[in-house]
Amino acid sequence: MSQYVVLIADALSPQAAELLARNPSVEVRHVDGTDRPALLAALPGADAVLVRSATRIDAEALAAAPRLKAVARAGVGLDNVDVAAATAAGVLVANAPASNVVSAAEHAVALLLALARQVPRADASLREGRWARASFTGVELAGKTVGVLGLGRIGSLVARRLAAFDMEVVAHDPYADEEHARSLGVRLTGLDELLARARFLTVHLPLTAATKGLIGADALRRVRPDLRIVNAARGGIVDEEALYAALVEGRVAGAALDVYEREPCTDSPLFGLDNVVVTPHLGASTPEAQERAGTQAAESVLLALAGLPVPDAVNTPLPAAGRPAAGRPAVAEPAVPVR
Numbered sequence: 001m002s003q004y005v006v007l008i009a010d011a012l013s014p015q016a017a018e019l020l021a022r023n024p025s026v027e028v029r030h031v032d033g034t035d036r037p038a039l040l041a042a043l044p045g046a047d048a049v050l051v052r053s054a055t056r057i058d059a060e061a062l063a064a065a066p067r068l069k070a071v072a073r074a075g076v077g078l079d080n081v082d083v084a085a086a087t088a089a090g091v092l093v094a095n096a097p098a099s100n101v102v103s104a105a106e107h108a109v110a111l112l113l114a115l116a117r118q119v120p121r122a123d124a125s126l127r128e129g130r131w132a133r134a135s136f137t138g139v140e141l142a143g144k145t146v147g148v149l150g151l152g153r154i155g156s157l158v159a160r161r162l163a164a165f166d167m168e169v170v171a172h173d174p175y176a177d178e179e180h181a182r183s184l185g186v187r188l189t190g191l192d193e194l195l196a197r198a199r200f201l202t203v204h205l206p207l208t209a210a211t212k213g214l215i216g217a218d219a220l221r222r223v224r225p226d227l228r229i230v231n232a233a234r235g236g237i238v239d240e241e242a243l244y245a246a247l248v249e250g251r252v253a254g255a256a257l258d259v260y261e262r263e264p265c266t267d268s269p270l271f272g273l274d275n276v277v278v279t280p281h282l283g284a285s286t287p288e289a290q291e292r293a294g295t296q297a298a299e300s301v302l303l304a305l306a307g308l309p310v311p312d313a314v315n316t317p318l319p320a321a322g323r324p325a326a327g328r329p330a331v332a333e334p335a336v337p338v339r
């Protein structure tokens with residue numbers, strides 16, 4: 001008979017459930033965590049719960065789960081888990097911090113290119129039967145300065161990719177290591193210089209009290225009018241109201257957003273602007289990232305539940321993100337410091 005019940009509350013890669021189910025002590029149950037009554041009804045029987053982004057594990061959910069020993073999130077941020085309440089309740093919280101960083105970095109670069117070349121609007125226009133070449137002039141990346149805000153795991157991967165486009169890459173991150181930055185071809189700067197010089201700005205910060213609204217009305221008054229901003233980190237770091245004002249007043253040339261102050265976000269004044277590209281929080285939405293995130297979260301749960309053995313890894317190996325693969329030069333992918 002199974003000793004531990006592990007509840008999967010969001011749509012995770014099937015490999016997560018497969019990994020858990022290989023352990024005879026574990027019974028896997030599924031619940032739709034966005035159906036709050038169903039979640040609260042399932043939690044009392046759970047020893048561990050796995051979530052992605054949709055399910056909120058807050059103080060109420062934790063109080064409904066007296067047997068709970070671990071919450072694991074298949075992703076980087078822990079925004080939907082009340083870590084303080086879990087800690088107070090003696091519940092271990094784990095994330096999968098390197099699982100989706102390559103996908104997130106690639107999505108940020110995709111947004112930056114889509115914005116620079118107006119790809120979404122040109123695509124929509126042609127599908128409507130218009131051959132409007134003159135309407136969709138873009139800008140080149142080569143030779144332009146990109147400011148990377150936050151030179152952690154994802155910021156470093158983005159910096160390296162944009163350096164390959166022959167951009168001048170500057171970064172602001174008070175905690176970044178000079179040598180690490182140099183190895184990426186990145187120059188560290190203060191925020192003021194980054195804001196004043198950048199033609200592109202890409203945000204890769206966690207959402208904290210210090211970063212909330214960091215790119216707000218004040219910062220947006222100090223930027224070039226031809227600046228294009230990408231935020232694929234967390235909504236709220238770029239203040240949406242201030243961004244809207246800067247865009248309509250021509251103080252900023254464009255923005256590409258994957259994340260929003262409130263999610264899901266299906267209605268925003270920003271969505272009505274031609275110089276804005278938007279996606280619905282898709283940074284980690286690839287099978288590769290989801291397989292890694294799901295299996296890493298499952299592995300954490302097995303370890304948390306009395307150190308259960310982790311079966312042989314079934315996940316897609318991470319292609320040298322956050323750790324250089326043997327035999328590859330150190331600069332091929334940055335060994336991003338994991339704090």
Ligand SMILES: NC(=O)c1ccc[n+]([C@@H]2O[C@H](COP(=O)([O-])OP(=O)(O)OC[C@H]3O[C@@H](n4cnc5c(N)ncnc54)[C@H](O)[C@@H]3O)[C@@H](O)[C@H]2O)c1
Pocket residue numbers: 076077097100101104149150151152153154155172173174175176204205206207210211232233234258259281282283284285
């Ligand atoms: N869009 C998506 O689907 C998606 C996917 C994965 C991660 N993310 C988000 O991307 C962001 C970055 O993730 P990561 O894995 O690179 O995180 P990370 O912790 O590796 O890097 C964050 C960096 O920000 C720096 N930093 C912190 N406060 C700062 C400040 N005030 N000013 C400048 N720098 C500061 C830190 O020193 C660190 O180097 C997070 O918000 C994460 O949740 C989004």
Ligand SMILES: O=C(O)CC[C@@H](O)C(=O)O
Pocket residue numbers: 052053074075076077078100281283284285
């Ligand atoms: O895809 C997701 O669910 C979240 C991705 C990302 O924001 C994360 O925190 O890892």
